[in-house]
Structures are given as C-alpha cells and as structure tokens.
Amino acid sequence: MPTILFTTTQHTEHSHHHPEHAGRIDAILSAIAADPTCVATHVDIHSVPPATIERVHPASHRTWVLAQSAAASTAPQLDGDTYIVPGTATAAHLAASGACNAVDAMMQGNPSFALIRPPGHHATATTAMGFCFYNNVAIAARHAQATYGLRRIAIVDIDVHHGNGTDDIFAADPDILYISSHGWPLYPGSGAREQMGIDAGVGSTLNIPLPAQSGDQAFVQAYRDVVVPALDRFVPDAILLSAGFDAHWDDPLGNCRLSVDGYLDICALIKDAAVRLCHGRWCAVLEGGYSIRALAACTHGLVRLMSNLPRTTDLLGSKPSDPHRADAVIQWLVQNHPLLRPA
Numbered sequence: 001m002p003t004i005l006f007t008t009t010q011h012t013e014h015s016h017h018h019p020e021h022a023g024r025i026d027a028i029l030s031a032i033a034a035d036p037t038c039v040a041t042h043v044d045i046h047s048v049p050p051a052t053i054e055r056v057h058p059a060s061h062r063t064w065v066l067a068q069s070a071a072a073s074t075a076p077q078l079d080g081d082t083y084i085v086p087g088t089a090t091a092a093h094l095a096a097s098g099a100c101n102a103v104d105a106m107m108q109g110n111p112s113f114a115l116i117r118p119p120g121h122h123a124t125a126t127t128a129m130g131f132c133f134y135n136n137v138a139i140a141a142r143h144a145q146a147t148y149g150l151r152r153i154a155i156v157d158i159d160v161h162h163g164n165g166t167d168d169i170f171a172a173d174p175d176i177l178y179i180s181s182h183g184w185p186l187y188p189g190s191g192a193r194e195q196m197g198i199d200a201g202v203g204s205t206l207n208i209p210l211p212a213q214s215g216d217q218a219f220v221q222a223y224r225d226v227v228v229p230a231l232d233r234f235v236p237d238a239i240l241l242s243a244g245f246d247a248h249w250d251d252p253l254g255n256c257r258l259s260v261d262g263y264l265d266i267c268a269l270i271k272d273a274a275v276r277l278c279h280g281r282w283c284a285v286l287e288g289g290y291s292i293r294a295l296a297a298c299t300h301g302l303v304r305l306m307s308n309l310p311r312t313t314d315l316l317g318s319k320p321s322d323p324h325r326a327d328a329v330i331q332w333l334v335q336n337h338p339l340l341r342p343a
C-alpha cells in the first residue's frame, strides 16, 4: 500500500542560511522520486483551523508567532538558534496542519508521513525555540483524541535531541505516553532519565538519554528492552512517530552514530508494536535531520518500511561503536521506570 506523503510548497517561504532550510524537503522528495519501486502518493497539506492548533498552544502564542513573523523582515533571528521570516507563520501553521492530515490518513487505514517544516518538538505551549514554533506532533495527538475519540496516544521521538516541548506539554497527562531517545548531553539539556512526568502523568514520560557516540546496537537494545516493553504496558490506541534523523552518524548537529539501517531497525520495532497493539495505527511527522544525504536516505527507507516494501542497501554504511554504550541507562530504566519495573 503506498504511503501518503503530506507536503506543501509553502514551507519554502520559511528558509534561511541555516541547517534547518527548505532544501531538506527537496532532498527527501528527490530520493523518493528516484526510486521507481517506492510508490508514494503526494497530497497537498490541507490547512486546519486555528482552533486545532489552540488545543495545544494558547491563542496568545499564535498571535505572537503571527506578529513576530510579520515584523521579521529586518531581524530574522528569534534567538541564538531559531530564525523567523515573513513566511514563517504560514509555514508553521501548515506544518501543524500536515501532522493532523497524517492522523486523518492513518485513521482511514493508510500509511502516512507528514513531510513538514519547521519542525515542532522543541516548541512548548507558549515558547518557540530550537527551530520550532508550533508543536506539530502534540497538535496531531490532540487532534486524534478530539476528532476520532482515541484516548491513549504514544509519541515516540527518535530525533537525537530531547523533545522538551512535547515532554512539557504532556508531562501531567496520563493518556499521552511520550518516549524520547536522545543523545546526551546535547541541546536543549533536558530529558534526564529521572524525568518521568509529573502529577497524574508520572510514568507516562520515558526519557532515554544515550551517551554520545551510541550506535546501532545500543539504540536497538534500548528500543527492544525499554521502548517496546513500555509500549506493550501502555497499550496505545495509536503511535505517532516524531521522525527526526539527526542521530545519524553523518549529522553535523547530532552526537550519535546511528546508520540508516539502525534507524530502520528501530522504526521496524515501532511498526511491529503498532501492528500488535493498535491495529497498525501509526504515522510519522518529520522533525530534525541536517545531513541532507542521511535525512534523504533515512526518510526514503522509512517510507518503504511504511509501504511494506523490502529494505534497500544502506549506501552510507555505518560507523563502529561500543555495543554496550547504553547498558547503564537501560538497566536503570528497567529497574526504576513505572512502566518497566516489575509490578
């Protein structure tokens, strides 16, 4: 079954001399187009109403993004990491919309991938940061609950950075399981293993900070021993993938050593969990990934995986790494996380 790719050309209006630039999506689409066996359906993003975004962000945040974007022509830099230009507000709105569109397609039984930017997982309810303005995957999760009556959503974040925004938005919500594997230490500095949620949400946040240079074996072990058992215990109604590919060894901003094959191994484990636990309901929302060739190869591979096509050769290869690099954090989480420790 072809994967539905949600895209818009309007993302190009949010671009700058910056690692997070419009060429990222172009490279992904070129890689998919170059593979005649990878049949994917391209659908233009359908804009959602502001109320959909306001399930996560107060209206004041949206007003602020609009105003900052409108005033941005002379001062594109919002903070040390994040730029804002006149096209940002529209691009960000469409990025959040694309994530919701992917949920719609998922609920109709289609594999779906929102190829969107700017990314979202660093945006908190009230703060734009880390290249992000609206938290696309969080908005998609609330959309799945509000529109389709799903109750329990798992968000699995494979970006090399901790999705502090997603973590913060759902920290007290027992119905949204946020799982993040991320390089440690790395921007934005949050996502310690002890960060497991607050109040009623204790246990519904699972952070897996992996030591720098962690590679394929360490990641796969973390997903086998921690992520999959946590999903099995939580039993989600759907799984949303925060699909960042900056844990690849070639990424200029990351500090890990995943290969394309390693990425696809952990994505296959998530797919298997979705098939086993929630009728195959899973979809992907693009986050980071700043090595253009690694981003294109990983995304192409994930689209093939979603479409039930066999894997192609990882032309970028792998880097040697210590297979036991993640042992300590895995053991700690298995013994201490409420979703993992023996009942």
Ligand SMILES: [Zn+2]
Binding pocket: 159, 160, 161, 244, 246, 287, 288, 289
């Ligand atoms: Zn990232």
